[in-house]
Amino acid sequence: MNSKETDATYIYTYIHHKNEHDLCRMEMRSFFGFDTQLNYLMSPINVDPSRSPFIEDRLEVLYKAETFPELKEMVKAMKINASTFKVYCFNRMDLGETKKIPHADRRHVERELGLIIDGEPDLDNPDVVFGLVALNNRWYFGVYTKSISIWREHVHKPNSYSTALNTRVARAIANIAVPNVDGIRAIDPCCGIGTVVVEALSMGIDIEARDINPLVCVGARENIAYFDLEGTVTQGPISEVDEHYDVCIIDLPYNLFTHITREEQFDIIKQARRIADKCVIVTIETIDDLLEEIGFKIADRCITKKHLFVRQILLCE
Known part of the structure; x- marks a missing residue:
């Protein structure tokens, strides 16, 4: 029992x-x-x-x-x-x-x-x-x-790319970050085309989106509007964020078009530590040492697989 x-x-x-x-x-x-x-x-x-x-x-x-x-x-x-x-x-x-x-x-x-x-x-x-x-x-x-599988409707976005999180994973990540929506402010400062943001907004989560790439920001805005959702997408690096949030969601860049160095990963996570009380990080590399150096503690973790592609989901506080 x-x-x-x-x-x-x-x-x-x-x-x-x-x-x-x-x-x-x-x-x-x-x-x-x-x-x-x-x-x-x-x-x-x-x-x-x-x-x-x-x-x-x-x-x-x-x-x-x-x-x-x-x-x-x-x-x-x-x-x-x-x-x-x-x-x-x-x-x-x-x-x-x-x-x-x-x-x-x-x-x-x-x-x-x-x-x-x-x-x-x-x-x-x-x-x-x-x-x-x-x-x-x-x-x-x-x-x-x-249960109504609202996330299924979000599979067919106007803008997408092959290495983006699938909608099921994105929805679960939004839930892990914000299990209770009341009074919680969230930010996705590396939002890409807005896969996580669309899922979060569709569940009533108060989330802001941001990305350093202006073209990606345009795509994210189009995706949000396509599903009749309302959300803010700001262009700029995470270092320019000057507000504080309850939780930050970061899918660390990793594909060939947004190659990122270890030092740049460190800086993104360090900035996340500055702007939020907790953070959910998606990574394809083991970054436990970076998190420890920055002062984050891993409160929970898991892996999710797509064929041979493995992602780590880390809840950090």
């Missing part, structure tokens, strides 16, 4: 590519303060499932029971504040040691609960979707939310 299960208010299910295993877990730790090797997670913390590129479903738990008949009695007494509803059982895959429930059996338990809920069933456009899931010999019932 998950150590957090007894405190659960929310249940989240996860799906990710094997190359994103570590990145998914690092995002978990950022949101919830712990991770799990299971493909579901229980927590009292409320996270919009559409923020994560890895979360599939969220259940806000209203009732839990040892048996289905016991759960039915609880649901029967429930009063709902919606005129129409739908019941959805999301045991469509193995969840930890709990085996997938066959389609016909899932439909059966959905109908069983639907018949006793005081409301009007609507399978197409309900006011509320109730979720049902069996886990570890318990049944859970509550309000269901399906």
Whole structure:
């Protein structure tokens, strides 16, 4: 049993590519303060499932029971504040040691609960979707939310280049940097075409963008506007930033067109230390020595792979 299960208010299910295993877990730790090797997670913390590129479903738990008949009695007494509803059982895959429930059996338990809920069933456009899931010999019932893969729309940008972060990785990095958006100011001072910035803005993160290359700044502005987002992209080096931020996100330049020396890397990270309380750094090289010399401590880290291309994601404080 998950150590957090007894405190659960929310249940989240996860799906990710094997190359994103570590990145998914690092995002978990950022949101919830712990991770799990299971493909579901229980927590009292409320996270919009559409923020994560890895979360599939969220259940806000209203009732839990040892048996289905016991759960039915609880649901029967429930009063709902919606005129129409739908019941959805999301045991469509193995969840930890709990085996997938066959389609016909899932439909059966959905109908069983639907018949006793005081409301009007609507399978197409309900006011509320109730979720049902069996886990570890318990049944859970509550309000269901399906993750919407907003990041998929951002794959097709007007401007892109082959070595840019993919949208899933960029979205996870934005979440690692800013798990809670309220009152947090962020900056991406080496924003490139704005891959991270687009994801951050789409999640309501207060982030400013900057790049030393004027043509790249134009591309980033076009990408932001293309998705009807509003954000500021300023041209200039990080050394000219004179404001202070809660967090800085830096994808260190590395390709042939923006070759950077070790000394230039050192200067960018040193400037990041000056302008922000914490920093999420993306690098293809091991830079632990630079971070230590500058005064950063690595609070968390992971790697993400794309074929043979490996990136390190470092959360520094």
